[in-house]
Amino acid sequence: DRQGFAHFMLKEIYEQPDVVRQCLAAYLKPGWDSDQDASLSSNPFNLALPDELFATVSEIQLVACGTSRHASLVAQYWFEQLAGIPTRVRSASEFVSAPFPLARNTLTIAVTQSGETADTLAAIAAAKRRSSPAESSLQSWLLGITNQSESSLTKAVDYTLPTLAGTEVGVAATKTFMAQLVVFCCLALEFAFRRQALSPQQLAPTIAALRSLPDQIETTLQHQHEPIQTIAQTFANVKDCIVLGRGINHAIALEGALKLKETTYIHAEGYAGGEFMHGPIALLDATVPVIAIAPAGSVYDSMLANTEKAKANGAPLIGITTVTEPADRTVFAHPLTVPAIDELLSPFLTVVPLQLLAYTIAVQRGLDVDRPRNITKTLTR
Numbered sequence: 189d190r191q192g193f194a195h196f197m198l199k200e201i202y203e204q205p206d207v208v209r210q211c212l213a214a215y216l217k218p219g220w221d222s223d224q225d226a227s228l229s230s231n232p233f234n235l236a237l238p239d240e241l242f243a244t245v246s247e248i249q250l251v252a253c254g255t256s257r258h259a260s261l262v263a264q265y266w267f268e269q270l271a272g273i274p275t276r277v278r279s280a281s282e283f284v285s286a287p288f289p290l291a292r293n294t295l296t297i298a299v300t301q302s303g304e305t306a307d308t309l310a311a312i313a314a315a316k317r318r319s320s321p322a323e324s325s326l327q328s329w330l331l332g333i334t335n336q337s338e339s340s341l342t343k344a345v346d347y348t349l350p351t352l353a354g355t356e357v358g359v360a361a362t363k364t365f366m367a368q369l370v371v372f373c374c375l376a377l378e379f380a381f382r383r384q385a386l387s388p389q390q391l392a393p394t395i396a397a398l399r400s401l402p403d404q405i406e407t408t409l410q411h412q413h414e415p416i417q418t419i420a421q422t423f424a425n426v427k428d429c430i431v432l433g434r435g436i437n438h439a440i441a442l443e444g445a446l447k448l449k450e451t452t453y454i455h456a457e458g459y460a461g462g463e464f465m466h467g468p469i470a471l472l473d474a475t476v477p478v479i480a481i482a483p484a485g486s487v488y489d490s491m492l493a494n495t496e497k498a499k500a501n502g503a504p505l506i507g508i509t510t511v512t513e514p515a516d517r518t519v520f521a522h523p524l525t526v527p528a529i530d531e532l533l534s535p536f537l538t539v540v541p542l543q544l545l546a547y548t549i550a551v552q553r554g555l556d557v558d559r560p561r562n563i564t565k566t567l568t569r
């Protein structure tokens with residue numbers, strides 16, 4: 189039931205505030221940040237994973253496909269930058285033939301909305317074989333993150349963290365991506381907390397920010413409607429589009445480009461802002477819009493510098509920025525603003541305008557948004 193929405197994709201985009209609420213209710217203990225002195229030394233998370241896992245893991249490897257791989261790339265940033273754990277991400281389809289060298293105490297996390305993606309199941313089977321008794325000195329852990337608690341994935345792993353997004357019907361993954369981010373963020377923060385990479389006092393504002401996310405996503409959704417209609421009308425017929433992001437939003441640039449490709453059939457490519465300058469910038473002219481993900485934070489100035497170069501090459505500019513950066517309005521012909529947020533959590537908001545833009549352009553082009561050509565919701569072969 190689309191509940192009054194024209195398409196499941198739109199309904200699922202609008203369900204995201206509730207999905208975040210549900211995941212936080214499951215994975216964050218209530219009251220931790222309100223009862224300051226009494227509770228701050230206790231663990232605020234509810235992930236139900238063994239103490240030994242948190243104590244012994246020295247490396248994390250993430251295997252996934254498509255949008256789930258993009259969530260993993262955001263998570264890599266959190267595991268490394270918040271918890272200080274070396275983390276690698278590989279497409280599940282590449283992992284099978286080229287696995288990472290196995291290190292002692294590796295946590296392998298397979299991420300799949302459906303729990304049935306053949307490549308991801310093959311990757312987890314390969315990881316399992318390698319941690320067989322013959323190599324048992326290399327202790328390893330297998331964890332699944334999935335939206336299907338009863339799936340082939342859950343049978344194959346030692347532990348599962350469900351994403352609690354409810355059924356996703358649209359082929360384009362939206363709310364399940366959001367739920368994957370919440371689960372990953374809680375996991376990375378629990379590692380950081382237990383390993384004292386973050387003190388309770390440092391953690392408290394991040395937990396408070398997580399609790400504000402549902403309202404902030406709602407605000408983001410409300411603010412996008414009008415400008416996105418205009419942008420969709422202006423760019424509905426372009427052939428190519430570039431999405432740029434830096435730091436943690438590089439993964440969101442990849443995800444935005446994937447959403448555009450699969451729903452609108454526009455040739456969209458995501459790049460790291462700096463890397464784009466090393467060749468791909470030659471693609472630009474007045475027919476190739478650039479979407480720059482430039483929320484306030486450590487990479488804001490360098491993103492703006494990239495954007496100005498794109499502008500000098502004639503590209504029309506769409507900017508995803510935070511409300512606190514008034515300069516954006518002069519740089520970007522088409523600003524899309526999200527509420528002010530800590531840079532580390534910004535992917536939760538910056539992805540939303542990209543989802544809506546892909547949806548709106550697809551509708552504008554008269555396409556079957558929920559069932560794009562050539563793909564199925566789950567690739568079981």
Ligand code: M6R
Nearest residue numbers: 254255256300301302305360361
């Ligand atoms: O079910 P999974 O998360 O394993 O699916 C992986 C990809 O097939 C999936 O994310 C695909 O890229 C989506 N259509 C993206 O919107």
